[in-house]
Amino acid sequence: MNGIRDAGNRLGQASIIAEIGVVRRWAGDYQGAAMELEAGLTMSDDMGDRGAVAEFLNEIGTLHLVSGNPEQAARRHQEALDLALQICTPWDQAHALAGLGRCAVAAGNADDAHGKLRQAHEIFQRIGATEATGIAIELRAISAPQQHSSGPPSP
Secondary structure (H helix, E strand, O other), rough: OOHHOOOOHHHHHHHHHHHHHHHHHOOOOOHHHHHHHHHHHHHHHHHHHHHHHHHHHHHHHHHHHOOOHHHHHHHHHHHHHHHHHHOOHHHHHHHHHHHHHHHHHHHHHHHHHHHHHHHHHHHHHHOOOOHHHHHHHHHHHHHHOOOOOOOOOOO
């Protein structure tokens, strides 16, 4: 019975670590966020929780994007997408596609951004996720003629 409780505690710990990492990212503490998210990624990988690994990869990708490293962000989102496709988790797949779309925006590739965000939107709509609304707004923003560049849409 202790093994089940320990596993539950570790899953709970990984979830809390993810939330702390996201909050630190929102607060602009990118170094602290990276530390938390990488620790959660390692913990999830050690437990064999591939769904959590995909979530952490996406969160790390978002962190890299907002901290100015879109190439590294795209690599992490692609890893998350590959894993999400293997384990058939549509929410993680859509999250990764949205991240890749935002990376394409940052790279100035509107066509690729539109394609990735459109795919993410379709998946979020199909599964009834509230994220579909935000993605629709991002799609309209990149489809509209831009007066000036304001950087990537916020995650």
